[in-house]
Amino acid sequence: MDKNSIRESICSFLREDVGRGDLTSESIFSPEDKGRANLVARQFFITAGVSTVAAEVFRIQNSDILMSNGVEDGTLVQPGDVILTVEGPVVDMLKAERLALNLLQRMCGIATLTREFVDRVKGYPVRVTDTRKTTPGLRMFEKYAVRVGGGFNHRYNLTDGVLIKDNHIAACGSISTAVAKVRQQVPHTIRIEVETDTLEQVEECLQCGVDIIMLDNMDVTAMAAAVSIVNGRALVEASGGVNLEHIENIAKTGVDIISVGALTHSAPACDIGMDWLL
Structure with missing residues (x-):
């Protein structure tokens, strides 16, 4: 995938989802509040787009969000496996959460079904x-x-x-x-x-x-x-x-x-x- 095209698409998707801001998160947390979370598999599947897409969503939302424990694409994971850890400003992590999961769930589903056919x-x-x-x-x-x-x-x-x-x-x-x-x-x-x-x-x-x-x-x-x-x-x-x-x-x-x-x-x-x- 072309990195510039990925970035352009994600920016467009974030504009659609975040709109003028996260009314809920911004009412509860300050810009200085920090947090840490894991993206976790709830079932068996083949990973696709963890570091290439999901991590980029968080990074584009706020470059201060740090990523670790990213699982390589094409890995078979099982329920409970951590596939990515994100850490940084709480508000921006929450703004990026839904888009990152939407793309990741879709891509992993396609990779998993494709593997079955192959x-x-x-x-x-x-x-x-x-x-x-x-x-x-x-x-x-x-x-x-x-x-x-x-x-x-x-x-x-x-x-x-x-x-x-x-x-x-x-x-x-x-x-x-x-x-x-x-x-x-x-x-x-x-x-x-x-x-x-x-x-x-x-x-x-x-x-x-x-x-x-x-x-x-x-x-x-x-x-x-x-x-x-x-x-x-x-x-x-x-x-x-x-x-x-x-x-x-x-x-x-x-x-x-x-x-x-x-x-x-x-x-x-x-x-x-x-x-x-x-």
């Missing part, structure tokens, strides 16, 4: 990737968490590659026409990926010489047939409705990539609390 296909020559189905404003954080969990990133945004999808094809008239138009515009260094729903479309992609063929919502029998038809002439990506129960069956078909929207749009937040140290 573990299900260990031993198969396949990559588990995310999609663009991310929370607006949080894409950088969520895609980083996928990497921490052992997954890979698909396109970050629409400028990262060509992906001709069903609506492109429907509006254009055919895969062949869409591919030809793209080739007239993009550099030769850019790969072209096309989404397909049928084996006939897979054949059309091969005739066009596309680089990556996405098999969208196909059952595993059709996927296996598609992989056989392609026979190494293009990368094959499986997508659509992938879940933990059948991802291994998808990997068995021989696809090269499995993209999983659930990594970011359905990951449950992890339970993390901030416990005050008296």
Whole structure:
């Protein structure tokens, strides 16, 4: 993650949450009051964003807040484990608490779910990737968490590659026409990926010489047939409705990539609390 982008996002998030000030905390504590607290895991999970994001939230709120005991990203923690200790002005620690926990809980949830998916296909020559189905404003954080969990990133945004999808094809008239138009515009260094729903479309992609063929919502029998038809002439990506129960069956078909929207749009937040140290 780009540090400047992290800082810009966190500043925006703090403005949204703190507003003109913390009416409660500022009524109870003076600017001179100091405190110390631990961020504590309430469940098993994979850490993501502890020192890279959560600590930065406290630091941006007040540079006098000190951090210690930060757990490295990608660590499996258990209930009761301290993942970060913060110490400094009480008012500013309380102002930063909710945002730090919100981002941390979200990122750890994504990293943990990603690890589950990746573990299900260990031993198969396949990559588990995310999609663009991310929370607006949080894409950088969520895609980083996928990497921490052992997954890979698909396109970050629409400028990262060509992906001709069903609506492109429907509006254009055919895969062949869409591919030809793209080739007239993009550099030769850019790969072209096309989404397909049928084996006939897979054949059309091969005739066009596309680089990556996405098999969208196909059952595993059709996927296996598609992989056989392609026979190494293009990368094959499986997508659509992938879940933990059948991802291994998808990997068995021989696809090269499995993209999983659930990594970011359905990951449950992890339970993390901030416990005050008296």
